[in-house]
Amino acid sequence: MTAPSAAPEPLLSTQGVTRWFGGLCAVDHVDFTLPAGEIRALIGPNGAGKSTFVGLLAGRILPSEGRVRFAGEDVTRLPAHARMARGMAYTFQITSIFANLSLFDNVALAVQRRLAPGQSLGSEVEAALARVGLDDRLDQPAGDLSYGHQRLLEIAMGLAQRPRLLILDEPTQGLSDGEIEGFKALVREVARDATVLLIEHNMDVVMSLADRITVLDMGAVLAEGTPAEIHADPAVQRAYLGG
């Protein structure tokens, strides 16, 4: 703003964003910036306000105070669907797919919004499912999949939107070790064209994927830095170990 030669505006930023639930301050004046192209992990103890914070970013929850900017635009008052239409994608912490619809329809819903009329839906849907290895079950109802496969479908729906920012809320919860390895490879691949914000409890996933880590505690940013810096941070260790 004052220095015109400064770095380009981050893809996503918040200023003093705050959310009260009755007398409880779930998110407390958080300033957050996420430059384009990064994989950022958001960690913190249970009840730190991580899910509320990404809810504020995605527009599922409106802030009591503060501002949210995305892709050069103030989106604080925009409803969730309008933010998604501007290039966010959000995968739910608790698997939220269309259980009675086929895999094809699930992914088609993620794809069709960005297609011009006449563009072929089928090949895009198959490609998105192929990336998670589910392209052999197009006609199967999504509800028949195992839990791990439902998580993968959810991720495929996120990818299929070709988002600029992909928000993943605890994506590896309930996945087997083998599935987690596949997931990590997938996120690295996605991160070549998208920015990724990841809420995650699995420290192995966080440490190996994230470029930078933001630690939330009691609704506020406790620390931010590279995985190595966070690993060594005494304040973070106290928050996690309750020391």
Next chain:
Amino acid sequence: MTGFAKPGALHLAVALLLLAANFLLPEYHHGAMARVLTLAVFALGYNVMFGYTGLLSLGHALFFAAGLYGMGLPMQHLGLDAEPAFFLGIASGALVAAAVGALALRTAGVAFMIVTLMFAQAGYLTILYFLEYTRGDEGFVIAREARFFFGLDLAAPDVRYLSAWLLFTVAMFAVLALVRSPAGRVLVAIRENEERARMLGYDVARYKLGAIVISGALCGAAGAAYGLLFGYVGATFASVQYSILPLLWVLLGGAGTVLGPLLGVTFMFYLIDLSSGITDAYMLIAGAALVILTLFAPAGLLGELRRRALPWLP
């Protein structure tokens, strides 16, 4: 991914079968089926909202009546011809639906049911209140001379059947095209998981309002056609009974299937018709049949068929 071929062929076959029925049915059933086809358009309209979008309305009599009176009142009092009056009826249905939708969609679930029910009751009472124009419960007859549609006498049995058939066929293929389109997929997504649809970037409120307006236009078309084909406009059609009937038809035939509404109306019509030939307590037989069907085919006749044998049925 299933192509368009199978569903398209099935619906075409049904349309042709109904066309052939015009020449084959005995007189009584010929007249009855004309009525069934017109009411099936009403049920099709209800199904767009309930079966596909998951919005349970208890006020659809209002949209049917909007079509009926939107057509009938200008004909009766302004001497309007049948052709513009019919399209005025469709527009009335869509317009009333847009107004009710804009207000009722602020609620969801049970509250939505109650609000739509209240709007329909308000509409019914309004018709009774303007007794001078509407003749209330007694209603009014549209003279046979006025019921000429592009030179065709709608009171003639053949013309009447074929008009009802044409309207039904157009409505059926319109609904088929809608539910197989990307927009139709979004409506089903809203029914299945509204929050997920929103988080995929769809403006859920706008899609719901669109579904209500389409539903209102179809119900308005059914109401206007009913008045023109059978020559009578009365407040009974705005009563709560005509809000419950489309729900029953769609539930019986199969909510969220394109042919379910037709099957539901036919089944219910002949159930009451046949049982009233056996006993005066025909509602008892009809009621028992409904209970049995609900117990053993909770997804409706076609819904059950789709679940068991024909997963590609739209």
